[in-house]
Amino acid sequence: MGELRGAAAAGIHRLTSRILLFDRDDRVLLFLTKAPDTSGSARWLTPGGGVDPGEDHLAGAIRELYEETGLENVPLGEPVWAHDFVVKWDDADHATGHAEFYTAVVDAFEPSSAHWTPEEHVDVLESRWWTLSELLSTTDPYEPAELIDLVRRQLPSC
Numbered sequence: 001m002g003e004l005r006g007a008a009a010a011g012i013h014r015l016t017s018r019i020l021l022f023d024r025d026d027r028v029l030l031f032l033t034k035a036p037d038t039s040g041s042a043r044w045l046t047p048g049g050g051v052d053p054g055e056d057h058l059a060g061a062i063r064e065l066y067e068e069t070g071l072e073n074v075p076l077g078e079p080v081w082a083h084d085f086v087v088k089w090d091d092a093d094h095a096t097g098h099a100e101f102y103t104a105v106v107d108a109f110e111p112s113s114a115h116w117t118p119e120e121h122v123d124v125l126e127s128r129w130w131t132l133s134e135l136l137s138t139t140d141p142y143e144p145a146e147l148i149d150l151v152r153r154q155l156p157s158c
Helices: 057-069 119-122 132-137 147-154
Strands: 013-023 029-032 042-045 048-050 081-086 094-107 124-130
Touching: 013 057, 013 147, 029 119, 042 124, 048 057, 057 094, 119 124, 124 132, 132 147
Parallel strands: 013 094
Antiparallel strands: 013 029, 013 048, 029 042, 029 124, 081 094
C-alpha cells in the first residue's frame, strides 16, 4: 500500500453514518464500491457516507439513505453500533473516522441512482441484497470487518 496523500496525510478525521438496510426476507443491502486506493480494488459496503457540516449522525444517515437508494421517510431510531477506524486506503480524503450504524427494515426494492453524487456514479459498481449465509460464504471483501457479526446481531428475525 502506498503512502497516504493529501487530506489523509494531513490527519483529517471524518464522521460517517451507515445503514443496515434489511428487506422482509432478512437480506441486507450492500453496494460494491471502488475503494479510495490506487490499487483499484473494490469492497461491499452498507448504504451511507460522510456526515456533512451542520448535520448530526442521524441527519447524515437519513440524507445518505435518500441519496444512495431513493428511500424517504424511513425511521432509523438510535444507532445500533459505532466504531472508530483508521483508513488503510492510500487515496482516501481522510486518515481516521468515526462511523455510527443504524438499522431499518423495508420492502425489497431496486435502489435508485437518481440522487447520487458524481463520484458515486463512478465509484458504485453494483448493489445487491445479501442473505447472511451468502455473506458467510463469500470471499468478496467487505467493510467493516465486523459486518457479518453486526448483520447477525441486527437481523430482524433474530
